[in-house]
Amino acid sequence: MVLEQLLYTVAIGLLLFLVFLWIIIGYSIVIREFRYKTRSKIDAFFIEKLSAEYMKNIALTEQTHFEKKQTISIKLKNKRRLQYASNILIRVQDAFDSENQEMIVQLCEENGISSAIDRKISKRDWYPKAMAIWLSYELDLEGNLPHIKRLTSHKNILVRREAQIGLVCFWGWKSLKMLPHLKYPISLWQQIRIIEKLVDYFPEPDLTYMEKALKTKNPYSIELLIRLMRRFDLKAYIPYIMEQIQHPNSNVSQTALEVLESFQLNNVQLQQLEAQLMQFTLENQQLKVTQFIALQRIAIPKETPNGNS
Amino acid sequence: MEIVKNGVDYFFLTYGVLLFVCYFLLILCAIIAIQKNKKRSLFLNENDIKGAIDLPSVSLIAPAYNEGKTIIINVYSLLSIQYPYYELTIVNDGSKDDSLEQLINEFNLEIVPFYESDPNIQHASVRGIYKSKNPKYKYLTIIDKENGGRADALNCGIAYAKTNLVLCTDADCIIEQDALLKMVRPYLEELDKEVIACGGAIGIANDSIIENGTLKELKLPKSFLARVQVVEYIRAFLLGRMAWHHLDGLMLVSGAFGLYPRTRVIEVGGFDKNTVGEDLELCIRLRSHMEQLQKPYDVVYIPETLCWTEAPSTFKVYITQRDRWARGLWETIRKHRKLFFNPKYRSMGMVFFPYWVFFELGAPIVEFLGLICLVILTIFGWINWPVALALFIVVYLIGCIFSTAAILLYTVNFKHYAKGSMVIKLLVAAYLESFISHPVMLYAEIKGYFKKIFKIKSTWGTMTRKGFTTK
Numbered sequence: 001m002v003l004e005q006l007l008y009t010v011a012i013g014l015l016l017f018l019v020f021l022w023i024i025i026g027y028s029i030v031i032r033e034f035r036y037k038t039r040s041k042i043d044a045f046f047i048e049k050l051s052a053e054y055m056k057n058i059a060l061t062e063q064t065h066f067e068k069k070q071t072i073s074i075k076l077k078n079k080r081r082l083q084y085a086s087n088i089l090i091r092v093q094d095a096f097d098s099e100n101q102e103m104i105v106q107l108c109e110e111n112g113i114s115s116a117i118d119r120k121i122s123k124r125d126w127y128p129k130a131m132a133i134w135l136s137y138e139l140d141l142e143g144n145l146p147h148i149k150r151l152t153s154h155k156n157i158l159v160r161r162e163a164q165i166g167l168v169c170f171w172g173w174k175s176l177k178m179l180p181h182l183k184y185p186i187s188l189w190q191q192i193r194i195i196e197k198l199v200d201y202f203p204e205p206d207l208t209y210m211e212k213a214l215k216t217k218n219p220y221s222i223e224l225l226i227r228l229m230r231r232f233d234l235k236a237y238i239p240y241i242m243e244q245i246q247h248p249n250s251n252v253s254q255t256a257l258e259v260l261e262s263f264q265l266n267n268v269q270l271q272q273l274e275a276q277l278m279q280f281t282l283e284n285q286q287l288k289v290t291q292f293i294a295l296q297r298i299a300i301p302k303e304t305p306n307g308n309s
Numbered sequence: 310m311e312i313v314k315n316g317v318d319y320f321f322l323t324y325g326v327l328l329f330v331c332y333f334l335l336i337l338c339a340i341i342a343i344q345k346n347k348k349r350s351l352f353l354n355e356n357d358i359k360g361a362i363d364l365p366s367v368s369l370i371a372p373a374y375n376e377g378k379t380i381i382i383n384v385y386s387l388l389s390i391q392y393p394y395y396e397l398t399i400v401n402d403g404s405k406d407d408s409l410e411q412l413i414n415e416f417n418l419e420i421v422p423f424y425e426s427d428p429n430i431q432h433a434s435v436r437g438i439y440k441s442k443n444p445k446y447k448y449l450t451i452i453d454k455e456n457g458g459r460a461d462a463l464n465c466g467i468a469y470a471k472t473n474l475v476l477c478t479d480a481d482c483i484i485e486q487d488a489l490l491k492m493v494r495p496y497l498e499e500l501d502k503e504v505i506a507c508g509g510a511i512g513i514a515n516d517s518i519i520e521n522g523t524l525k526e527l528k529l530p531k532s533f534l535a536r537v538q539v540v541e542y543i544r545a546f547l548l549g550r551m552a553w554h555h556l557d558g559l560m561l562v563s564g565a566f567g568l569y570p571r572t573r574v575i576e577v578g579g580f581d582k583n584t585v586g587e588d589l590e591l592c593i594r595l596r597s598h599m600e601q602l603q604k605p606y607d608v609v610y611i612p613e614t615l616c617w618t619e620a621p622s623t624f625k626v627y628i629t630q631r632d633r634w635a636r637g638l639w640e641t642i643r644k645h646r647k648l649f650f651n652p653k654y655r656s657m658g659m660v661f662f663p664y665w666v667f668f669e670l671g672a673p674i675v676e677f678l679g680l681i682c683l684v685i686l687t688i689f690g691w692i693n694w695p696v697a698l699a700l701f702i703v704v705y706l707i708g709c710i711f712s713t714a715a716i717l718l719y720t721v722n723f724k725h726y727a728k729g730s731m732v733i734k735l736l737v738a739a740y741l742e743s744f745i746s747h748p749v750m751l752y753a754e755i756k757g758y759f760k761k762i763f764k765i766k767s768t769w770g771t772m773t774r775k776g777f778t779t780k
Contacts, residue, residue, distance in 0.1 A: 007699035014706035021713045022736075028721045029729050094356070127348050134352060157500075158352060189353070189497035192361045199360075227363050 039084055046088050049107060082116050083131075089113070090138045101140055108139055121147045126156040133159065137166035145170050152178060161190050168197050173206035176213035179221040186220040194224060195231050205232045214240065219249040226252075230259040238263055245276050314691065317682055324675050328668055329707055335552040336714055342555035343547070343722055346612055355490040358497070359393070365473035365496055366394035367489055367568070372462030373399055373480035377406035381415050383480050386522025388449060392489035396448045398466045399480060403433075403456025412451055416441045426468035430579040433457030435465065459564070460580035460587040467571060467579055476568045477588075478616065483514060483524050484566070488615035492568045495609040502607040505595045506569050508562035509610075510546040512725065513539045514617035524617050527725055529734055532622035536738040537746045539620075539726075543735075544715040547612060554610035558661035560596065562608065564588030566616035569595070584644070586637015593645050593662075600654045614725060627746070628753040635673070635757030636767065642670050643761075673754040705743060712739035 089104050108114040113135075120132035121144055133151065136144040148170070151163035164186070167175040186194075213225055222244060229237045241263075244256035265273070358364060369387060373380055380399075387397050401409050412418060418439040426435075432454065439451040454465050463477050474496065478484065488509065495504045515530035530536045553559040562569075564587060577598050580587040592608065599606040621627040642665065649666060651658035686692045716735050719726065726732060760767045 004696050004699050007696065007703050011699065011702045011706055014703065014710060018706060018710055018713060021710065021717055025713070025717050025720055025732055025736075026729075028717070029727065029732065032727060130352065158349070162352065185500045187498045187500050188363065189358070189494070192363050192497065193357050195363065196357060196361055231362060 035080070038081065042081060042085055043088065046085065046092075046107075050092060050103070082113060085111060086113055086117075086135050086139065090135075093139065104139055105141065108141060113139070114141055114143070117141060117144065126159050129154075130156070130158040130162045133162040133166050137162075137169035140169075142170060153181075153183065157184070160184060161187075165190065165193050165197060168194050169201060172198065172202035173209045176209040176225075179213040179218065179225070180216040182216070182218050182221055186218075186224055191220075191224045191227055195228055198228070199231060205234065207234075207236075210234075210237075219247065219252045222247065222252050223255045226256055226259045230262050235263060238265070238269060242269065242272060242276070245273070246279065314686075321675070321679055321682070325704065328672065331664070331668060332548075332711055336548055336711065338552035338555045339548045339718065342551045343612060343718060345555075346551075347722065353494055353498075355487055358490065359391070361393070364392075364394055365493060366396070366471075367392060367474045367476055367493065368396045368398055368466070368470035368472040368571070369476045369478060369484075369489075370398045370400065370463055370466030370470065371478050371480040371482075372402050372459050372466070373404060373408055374402045374456070374459075374462070375404045375406045375408065376480050377404070377408045377411060379481055380408045381411055382519075382522050383482075384412065384416070384449070386483055387478075387480075388446070389486065389522060390484055390489055391486050392493075394472070395489060396450065396470070396472060398450045398452060398470065400462040400466045401451060401453045402458070402462040403454060409451070409453055413439065416446050416449060416451075417443045418451060424469070426465075427575055429575050430464045430468040431582075432461050432465035432468060432579075438469070458582055460582045460584075463587075464579040464582070467574055470571055472571060474568055475571045475574060476566075477564065478567075479565050479618070481619065482511075482565055483519060483522065483617040485615045485617075486523065488566075491611055491613060491615060495607070495611075496568075496570070499607070502605040503573075503599070504570070504609055505573050505599055505606045506562045506567060506592055507609040507611065508550070508559075508567050509615035510550075510612055511542060511563055511565055512614035512617045513542055513620040515619055515622055517617070529726070529731055530620070530622065533738065533741070534624065534627055534746055535620045535622045536734065537742045540712055540716065540735055540739040540742065542620075543719045544712060546610075546614075547718055548711070548715050550610045551612050553661075554608070557607065558656065558664075559608040559610055560592055560657075560661055560665060561589045562592050562610075565618055567592075573598070581644075584637055584640040585633045586641045589637060590641040590644065593641060593648070596657055597645065597648065597654065600657060612722070614723070624749055628749060628756070631750050631753035632757040632760070632767075635754040636761055638665075638670055639758055639761045642666055673751055674758065676751055677755050708743060709740055712736075712742070 086108075089107060093101075093104055105114075108117075117132045117135050117139075120128040121136065123129055123132075129151070132144070133148055135141070136148060145166075148163050148166040151159055152167060154160040154163060164175075164178070164182075167178060210225070210228075213221070216222060216225070226237075226241050226244060228234070229241060238260070241256050241259055245253050245260075247253045247256070260273075369390070371383075371387060376383065384397070384399060387399075399412065401412075419442050420437045421440045423435070423438060434455050436453045436455065439453065441447065441449055450469070452465055452469060454462065457465075466477075467475050474493065476489065476492065492507055492509060495507050512527075513530060513535060514524060514527065515532065515535040517524060517528045518526040530539065550559060550561070567588060569591075573595060574591070577591070577594050579591075581590045581594070584590050596606070596608065621630050645662070648654050648658045648662040650663060654662070683692075713736065716726075716732060716739065720732055726735060759765070
C-alpha cells in the first residue's frame with residue numbers, strides 16, 4: 001500500500017513536470033512567432049534606412065519612389081535584436097563591398113550597435129568577447145583595433161582566432177608580421193578565412209611582410225604561408241615551399257606537396273625534389289612524392305641538354 | 310522460490326533505474342552540447358569558405374540497387390550540392406532494372422578505360438566505369454559492378470575515389486544543398502584530434518514536397534508509423550548522438566550520411582561486407598584502429614538535419630528494417646567483443662562499448678524477458694496488480710518525458726517542426742508509441758536476435774519504398 005502510494009506520488013510529480021514541458025514548448029512556439037515579427041520589423045527598418053541613404057546619390061526622378069518618411073522605429077536594446085541587426089549590416093557589407101562603409105558605421109553608431117560591441121569586447125566571458133571581435137571586423141569598426149590587438153594570444157581558442165582574423169582584416173598583409181610570434185596552432189578553417197580575407201580586401205600582395213613572416217618556426221604558420229603562396233600565385237617562393245617538404249611536421253610537408261602540385265616546376269626544381277625524395281623515410285610521403293613527380297613529368301616535356309624539348 | 314522472485318524483481322528494477330539514469334544524464338549532456346554547438350556555429354559562416362581553394366576534396370558515394378524509379382531525380386539532386394571540390398560516384402550494384410540505361414541516356418555517358426583502384430579494399434568485380442560526354446557533368450562517375458551488397462558497393466566507390474574525404478550515402482537520400490560545407494567544418498577545425506568520422510542528423514521526409522531533387526516543403530508523414538519514427542529519430546539523433554559526441558563516445562555514424570577521411574577508411578579495409586550493420590561496425594573499427602595507433606581522434610556529430618530519407622510506412626517494411634538493424638548490432642558487438650571492459654581501449658573499452666552491450670543490445674532482451682516473467686507471474690497469481698499498474702504509469706510517464714524533452718529541444722533549436730499543430734501531432738505520436746509501434750519493434754528485434762542465435766540464414770531484406778512526392 002505504501003509502495004503504491006509512493007508510486008502514485010511520483011507519477012503525479014512526473015505528470016506535473018510533463019505539463020511544465022508542454023508549457024515551455026507552447027511558450028517557445030509563441031516567442032518564435034513574436035521574434036519572427038520583430039525581425040521582420042528590423043528588416044523593414046534597415047531597408048528604409050539603407051534605401052534612403054542610397055537614394056541620396058541618385059537622380060531626383062528616380063528617387064521619388066523611396067522618398068517616404070521614416071515610418072518604422074525599433075528598439076535594439078535586446079541582445080538578440082542587436083545580433084540580428086548586426087547580421088543584416090554584415091550581409092549588406094558583403095553584398096556592396098566597402099562602397100558604403102561610412103554609412104554602415106553611421107548606422108551602427110545611431111542604433112547602439114557600436115556601443116554594444118564596445119561593451120561586449122571588454123567582457124570576461126569568451127562568447128560575447130569573440131562575438132564582438134567578429135562584429136568589429138565584419139562591420140569594419142576600426143575603433144576596436146587596440147582591444148583586438150591585445151587578444152591575439154588569448155587563452156580561449158575562439159577569442160584568439162577571431163582576434164587574429166580581425167587583425168588581418170584591419171592591417172592586411174602587415175598583419176603577417178604576427179606569425180613568428182604565434183604560439184598556438186591555427187586550424188585549417190582559420191587559415192582559409194585569413195586567406196579569403198586577404199583575397200577580398202587586400203588583393204595586392206605586400207611581400208615586405210611576407211619576408212618577415214617567413215621567419216616563423218610555428219608549423220601552422222608555415223602551412224598558412226605556403227597556402228597563401230599558392231592562392232596569390234607567388235612563384236618566387238617555390239624554393240621555400242620545396243624546403244618545407246622535409247619539414248618534420250607531416251601536415252606541413254603534405255601541404256607543401258599539395259601546393260607544389262599547382263605550380264609548374266622546371267626540370268631543375270624537379271631534380272631537387274627527386275633528391276629530397278631520397279631522404280624520406282616515411283612510406284606514404286615517399287609514395288606521394290613519387291606520384292607527384294610522375295605527374296609533373298607527364299605534364300612538362302623533358303628538356304634535352306641543349307635546351308630543346 | 311521467494312529468493313528467485315525477489316532476485317528477478319531486483320534485477321528488472323536495477324536495470325530499469327540504471328537505464329533511466331543513463332538517459333537522464335544523456336539529456337543533460339545533449340543540452341550542454343546543443344548550446345555549445347549553437348554558440349560555435351555562429352562563428353562558422355559557410356559563406357566564408359565557399360570560394361576557398363584549400364578545402365579538402367570530397368567524393369560522394371551513393372550505391373544504387375534497383376533504384377530505377379527515382380535514380381535520375383536523385384542524381385540531379387546530388388549533383389546540385391554546393392561544394393567547390395566535389396565528385397559524385399554512383400555505384401550501380403548489379404541492378405536488375407534499367408537504372409544504368411536511364412543514367413547512360415540522361416547524362417550522355419560513355420564507358421571509359423579502367424583506372425587503378427586502391428588494392429587495399431576488396432569489392433566485387435567492376436563491369437564498367439562511365440563518365441559523361443557533357444562537360445557539365447564532368448564530376449559524375451558511374452561505376453557498374455556485380456551485385457555485392459551495400460557495403461561492397463561503398464567499398465568499390467571508396468577504392469576508386471581520389472579525394473581526401475568520402476561521404477557515404479544512399480542514392481535515395483535527399484541531401485541539403487549546403488550539407489557538405491557544414492560536414493567538412495569539423496575537418497577544417499581539427500587541431501589536436503584527428504576527425505575520423507562525421508555524421509549529420511537524418512530527417513524523415515515521407516509525404517513532404519520534393520522539387521527538383523530538393524526538399525521544398527517539409528510535412529509530417531500521414532502514416533502514424535512514419536510519424537512515430539520522426540520522434541524516434543529526433544530522440545536518437547538530438548539526445549543520443551549529441552550527448553555521446555559531447556562525451557567523446559559516439560560509436561555510430563549513420564550509413565545514410567557519414568563523412569570519413571579516405572585514407573583512414575582504406576587503412577582499416579573499408580566496410581565489412583559480412584555484416585548488415587556496416588555503419589556501426591566501421592565506426593567501431595575506426596575507433597579501435599586509432600586506439601591501437603594511440604593517436605587522439607574524434608567522431609563528430611552535427612545536430613542540424615542535413616539529409617532526408619523515407620521511413621518505412623508499413624509494419625511489414627518496418628519489421629524488416631528493425632530486424633536487420635538488430636542483426637547488425639548483434640554481429641558488430643560479437644565481432645568486437647574483445648573491446649568489452651578492455652582497459653587497453655580506454656573509455657571506449659571500459660564505458661562506451663559496455664553501454665552498447667548492456668543498453669543497446671541488452672534492452673530488447675531484458676524487455677522480452679520481462680514480458681515472459683509477467684506472463685509467468687500472472688499465471689501463478691504472484692502479481693500485486695495495483696502496484697504493477699502504478700509502476701507502469703511511472704515508467705510510461707518517464708518515457709513520455711524523454712520524448713517530450715527531445716521534441717522541446719528540437720522545437721527550440723531548429724525550425725523544421727515549428728508549427729503548433731505539428732508539435733501536437735508529434736507529441737501524440739510519441740505518447741502512443743509505447744502501445745502501437747514499440748511492441749512491433751521489440752518483436753522485430755527479438756526476431757533478428759533469434760535468427761543470429763539459431764544461425765538462420767538471412768539477408769539485407771527488401772525495403773519497399775513509396776517514393777517522395779515530387780513536383
